[in-house]
Amino acid sequence: MLVPNDLPWHKTCDVAIIGYGMAGAVAAITAHDAGAKVIILEKQPADTHCTASSMSSGTFVCPNDVQGAITYLKTLWKVSDDLYWTPPDIIEAWAIYASQNKDWMEKLGAKLRLVRKGGEHPGVPGADSIELWSFRGLGLPMMEMLYGHIKARGIEVVYSTPARELLTNLRGEVIGVMAKDGMGEAVSVKALRGVILCCGGFEYNEEMKLQYLKVYPSWFDAHPANTGDGVKMAMKVGADLWHMNCVSARFAAKFPGFPAPFKFDFGGKGWITRLSHDQETAHPCGFIITDRYGRRYTNENFRVHSVYYETTSFDTHRLEYPRVPSYFIFDRVRMASGPLVQTHSGPAGPHRLYTWSPDNSAELRRGWITEGKTVGELARKLGMTPSVLRNTIGSWNGYCENGADPKFGRNPRELVPLNNPPFYAVQLLPGGANTQGGPRRNKLAQIVDPDGKPIPGLYEAGELGSVYGMINPAGGCNLAECIAFGRIAGENAAKEEARSE
Numbered sequence: 001m002l003v004p005n006d007l008p009w010h011k012t013c014d015v016a017i018i019g020y021g022m023a024g025a026v027a028a029i030t031a032h033d034a035g036a037k038v039i040i041l042e043k044q045p046a047d048t049h050c051t052a053s054s055m056s057s058g059t060f061v062c063p064n065d066v067q068g069a070i071t072y073l074k075t076l077w078k079v080s081d082d083l084y085w086t087p088p089d090i091i092e093a094w095a096i097y098a099s100q101n102k103d104w105m106e107k108l109g110a111k112l113r114l115v116r117k118g119g120e121h122p123g124v125p126g127a128d129s130i131e132l133w134s135f136r137g138l139g140l141p142m143m144e145m146l147y148g149h150i151k152a153r154g155i156e157v158v159y160s161t162p163a164r165e166l167l168t169n170l171r172g173e174v175i176g177v178m179a180k181d182g183m184g185e186a187v188s189v190k191a192l193r194g195v196i197l198c199c200g201g202f203e204y205n206e207e208m209k210l211q212y213l214k215v216y217p218s219w220f221d222a223h224p225a226n227t228g229d230g231v232k233m234a235m236k237v238g239a240d241l242w243h244m245n246c247v248s249a250r251f252a253a254k255f256p257g258f259p260a261p262f263k264f265d266f267g268g269k270g271w272i273t274r275l276s277h278d279q280e281t282a283h284p285c286g287f288i289i290t291d292r293y294g295r296r297y298t299n300e301n302f303r304v305h306s307v308y309y310e311t312t313s314f315d316t317h318r319l320e321y322p323r324v325p326s327y328f329i330f331d332r333v334r335m336a337s338g339p340l341v342q343t344h345s346g347p348a349g350p351h352r353l354y355t356w357s358p359d360n361s362a363e364l365r366r367g368w369i370t371e372g373k374t375v376g377e378l379a380r381k382l383g384m385t386p387s388v389l390r391n392t393i394g395s396w397n398g399y400c401e402n403g404a405d406p407k408f409g410r411n412p413r414e415l416v417p418l419n420n421p422p423f424y425a426v427q428l429l430p431g432g433a434n435t436q437g438g439p440r441r442n443k444l445a446q447i448v449d450p451d452g453k454p455i456p457g458l459y460e461a462g463e464l465g466s467v468y469g470m471i472n473p474a475g476g477c478n479l480a481e482c483i484a485f486g487r488i489a490g491e492n493a494a495k496e497e498a499r500s501e
């Protein structure tokens with residue numbers, strides 16, 4: 001919006017940051033340490049502030065070899081000779097900065113542990129360069145450490161104040177932000193050097209999800225405050241969009257009566273987090289995944305951050321997505337081996353938005369889990385033809401006996417039969433951690449227009465307009481990007497010449 005001549009400025013800073021998740025915190029610390037006066041505007045109130053970053057597992061990627069990481073990402077995202085999901089110069093900027101992530105976090109006092117070596121797609125060249133590091137204590141303490149640094153630097157955080165519009169001068173440069181405070185009063189913030197959008201994705205905007213994602217509905221466990229505000233604000237000042245149909249997602253456990261979806265622990269005792277990576281130490285309980293008709297359709301040892309795309313198959317005769325919903329099917333053994341969802345991150349994690357019962361009994365009573373004394377009874381309750389589910393489970397048990405899954409090649413260590421009644425099912429919906437789309441950025445974290453020209457004074461970092469294309473390279477990549485591009489955006493915004501109206 002063109003700034004009105006008579007607009008009173010309520011606050012003035014060098015760099016205004018919109019959104020106080022990890023990207024916002026890193027960008028704020030970086031811009032402040034480069035000499036800029038920084039203000040953070042945050043939509044949520046202080047006392048209930050909760051973000052995807054604070055709900056996360058606090059795991060981030062730090063490549064151990066820049067060239068290897070460049071090779072890995074270029075291979076994953078190259079579509080043809082000159083067409084990439086993300087241009088090579090941006091991949092290079094990511095690899096250089098992300099390889100410093102561990103050092104940068106340790107300088108702030110983070111205590112880290114190496115979780116895993118190797119990307120999510122082990123056969124792809126360069127995958128060995130990827131290392132995953134985790135903040136000891138996970139996402140909430142990680143964010144508390146960053147909040148401490150913001151406070152120690154005296155950076156002003158204005159809570160309950162969602163940004164609504166970017167303000168531009170006659171030259172089309174972004175020179176400020178219009179927000180609304182907790183009482184609904186307008187707050188105008190002048191930003192002399194730049195505005196950095198760090199306000200997350202569009203996980204809770206139904207219209208955007210319908211129009212942009214490959215399957216609907218899709219459910220995400222980020223915070224409901226992430227309603228794509230940054231997408232709209234940037235579009236209004238001429239931004240191009242990218243990666244709008246890309247997600248980091250698998251299956252979401254979304255139940256009636258609770259707003260946010262949970263993350264599954266399919267095999268029990270945290271096995272899901274070791275899926276595809278550490279199969280030698282994985283000891284899952286028996287389980288399978290079926291479509292809505294009771295048919296298996298994938299190797300359940302799936303790629304954790306991209307299996308979502310398998311749910312997008314559409315039946316043009318029936319006019320439906322046969323894999324929406326899918327079902328997580330198991331027996332008494334898995335039921336008795338601990339919570340069906342992860343309790344180290346997400347709504348049942350340290351924020352304790354929901355306390356999941358240790359034996360799943362409360363959720364069975366709530367009707368979130370369906371029980372059948374026999375496979376046929378379970379199928380009837382799910383609206384499936386009983387013979388179809390009986391055949392599926394019969395074949396599965398046969399594969400387990402033979403030690404080989406000829407249909408989808410499941411790891412023999414996971415061929416555990418389903419023969420301990422009662423039998424159970426939980427509905428699986430496409431979804432997971434986050435959307436990746438938003439305004440297109442360049443290697444300096446500047447938001448660009450459809451011709452690739454930077455919109456002066458406008459930057460972004462984090463999952464809003466993420467650099468990640470369709471295939472997510474590894475768990476830990478989103479926080480890696482918050483650190484890497486938070487730093488790039490903070491450095492470059494702080495360096496700008498002060499602008500006038």
Ligand SMILES: Cc1cc2nc3c(=O)[nH]c(=O)nc-3n(C[C@H](O)[C@H](O)[C@H](O)COP(=O)(O)OP(=O)(O)OC[C@H]3O[C@@H](n4cnc5c(N)ncnc54)[C@H](O)[C@@H]3O)c2cc1C
Pocket residue numbers: 018019020021022023024041042043044050051052053054055056057058059060061161162163164198199200201221222223225226227229230263345346347432433434461462463464475476477478479480482
């Ligand atoms: C349960 C869970 C576990 C995850 N685990 C991991 C993991 O271990 N590793 C990993 O790499 N990724 C993980 N992810 C993904 C990762 O956490 C997110 O992609 C990342 O934290 C996004 O950070 P962000 O700073 O971009 O946005 P967020 O952390 O989502 O912060 C956005 C902030 O912007 C605010 N905001 C929104 N609109 C406005 C507005 N108009 N004005 C002002 N403020 C606004 C929001 O209130 C919020 O505070 C996980 C995600 C979830 C949900």
